Amino acid sequence: MxxxxxxxxxxxxxxxxxxxxxxxxxxxxxxxxxxxxxxPEIIQEAACQAIRDGYNQYAITWGAPALRQAIAKKVESFNRIPCDPEKNITVCCGATECMISTMLALVNPGDEVIIFQPFYENYGPDAIISGAKPVFIPLQPPHWNFDPDQLKAAFNHNTKALILNTPNNPTGKVFTYDELSLIARLCIEHDVYVFSDEIYEHIIYTNTPHISIASLPNMSERTVTISGLSKTFSVTGWRLGYCVATAEITNAIRKTHDFLTVGAPHPLQMAAAAALSLPExxxxxxxxxxxxxxxxxxxxxxxxxxxxxxxxxxxxxxxxxxxxxxxxxxxxxxxxxxxxxxxxxxxxxxxxxxxxxxxxxxxxxxxxxxxxxxxxxxxxxxxxxxxx
Ligand SMILES: Cc1ncc(COP(=O)(O)O)c(C=O)c1O
CATH class of the missing domain: 3.90.1150.10 (Aspartate Aminotransferase, domain 1)
Structure with missing residues (x-):
């Protein structure tokens, strides 16, 4: 065998x-x-309480309503992306599952996916599992800049998506507004999706606020914004993430998510709703x-x-x-x-x-x-x- x-x-x-x-x-x-x-103690307690309150069976596949409502509120105010909790959100088992569910939903075998490197190591296997051909664009130290001409040259009629990760693992790079604008312009010109992993959105050391590429003009329709609870609330073991995208893209992601994992842990979703309600x-x-x-x-x-x-x-x-x-x-x-x-x-x-x-x-x-x-x-x- x-x-x-x-x-x-x-x-x-x-x-x-x-x-x-x-x-x-x-x-x-x-x-x-x-x-x-x-x-945080308060969200640990919320998780225990949710179990005691009986949230122990499957949630709605794409996320418990209370959590989707909390995510929509956060996404509209913090990420500046329009978001309807009924149509635009899929809650998954971590940002990790968000990315593979997105790739399986939107990328066909043979399609090319542009990835900046160095890259978070899961993107490689994600490409293999979905049959995508990764095309790597170097980020050069010390400032981890990319060459705009090299990026432009990477786009062709096989390019289906670009994976962005800002703030970035492993480099700590935060993509600037100008860099995001260039990426957005190229993706619009070549009709390419952006899968934007923003799991570190709340951990930034510069004075510039986090920018979601989906908030740039005409980008929300082609971007899947991915984030999660792991890093912001120090709960990497809870396995909670979410994708935000148009209704059409969300429909596709919800299907792959359903068949991959059915859903994320229900009581922890209830605690996550409490976590997202913490003050500024x-x-x-x-x-x-x-x-x-x-x-x-x-x-x-x-x-x-x-x-x-x-x-x-x-x-x-x-x-x-x-x-x-x-x-x-x-x-x-x-x-x-x-x-x-x-x-x-x-x-x-x-x-x-x-x-x-x-x-x-x-x-x-x-x-x-x-x-x-x-x-x-x-x-x-x-x-x-x-x-x-
Ligand atoms: C860039 C990036 N995306 C996703 C993840 C995993 O996130 P999650 O725990 O939500 O699956 C990590 C974890 O290290 C990461 O660095």
Whole structure:
């Protein structure tokens, strides 16, 4: 018996491999993107209450009404996208399922999908599962800019969609209004969808507010805006995300979502509705907390001898290991786990072909102060880490 061909193209997630290695060596895990601090008490309580209140059976496939209403309100005010909870929203099991449900709903095998790289590692398998051909456009350090001519040249009659992720994982790049306008113009000109993953929309370190590409003129009709609860409310294990799109696109996404997972956990959807009703001060505090974590962690990294690319948003920081005499990211991370007890993600996980990211390593800093200080003190030993 043989397994399916598509699985042969999947490599095991390096992030999870490093997480296992980190656990074996008792290393501080600055790899996988999950916080080590608790979700807000009030939403934990809302989840428990929802279970006690009997929200324990399937919700409506595309989302409990209370949650869709809360999402519509947030999307209209924060993202500035018109949104009818009955027609424009699909609640999924995380932004992860949003993206694959969207790809399966809108992309045909053989269609080309433009992806900026480095990219969040799930977009690669998403392309394989949906049969799409990924076309990668480089974001160049230190500011992770793309070449407008290269982007223009990537569009052709096979291009079906462009995947955007702002604020960006792994680079921390926040796309500017001008960059978004150029992307929008090209997508309109070539009749291309945008799948816009905005899961880090509330974690930005610059003074510019988050911009949803769907809020640009004539873009809401061709954009699927994806976000979720994982990062904003520190509940990565709840698996709650949502897609916002036109009624026609939403109809298609609801079908793939239904057949993939039926629905997201009902009691947690009720708690998510409560989370989305938190006041503006919650989001201001979230920004302050993340800025505080970045300000703790980055000086340690900068002193460690790595080249540090300062993020504008999200909770990751890309570094270059070449100043320390290394040119193999995976060997570097393994050695760092085994000898100094800190884990991170080899940069090659975010590139295709992987070799492009061979001198990059991504650290994440969604951690308690004491975890960041402990990791930072260990990172002081990086300069003595030598290749075998
Ligand atoms: C860019 C990006 N999108 C989506 C996800 C996953 O989100 P969710 O937990 O909602 O599936 C992550 C998680 O790291 C991410 O970095």
């Amino acid at each position: 043989k397994v399916a061909n598509r699985v042969h193209h999947f490599t095991e997630s390096v992030i999870r491999e490093m997480t296992r290695l980190a656990a074996r060596h008792g290393a501080i895990n600055l790899g996988q993107g999950m916080p080590d601090f608790p979700a 001060s919650y989001y201001q505090q979230l920004q302050r907390d993340y800025l505080h974590r970045k300000n703790i962690f980055l000086p340690y990294l900068k002193n460690s001898g790595l080249t540090v690319y300062e993020p504008e948003g999200a909770y990751y920081v890309m570094t270059d290991i070449s100043p320390l005499g290394w040119n193999d990211d995976t060997a570097f991370v393994k050695k760092m786990i085994e000898t100094i007890g800190v884990s991170a993600v080899p940069g090659s996980s975010f590139y295709a072909p992987k070799e492009i990211g061979k001198t990059m390593v991504r650290f994440m800093f969604a951690k308690r102060d004491e975890t960041l200080h402990a990791a930072g003190e260990r990172l002081a030993h990086l300069k003595s880490l030598k290749p075998d």
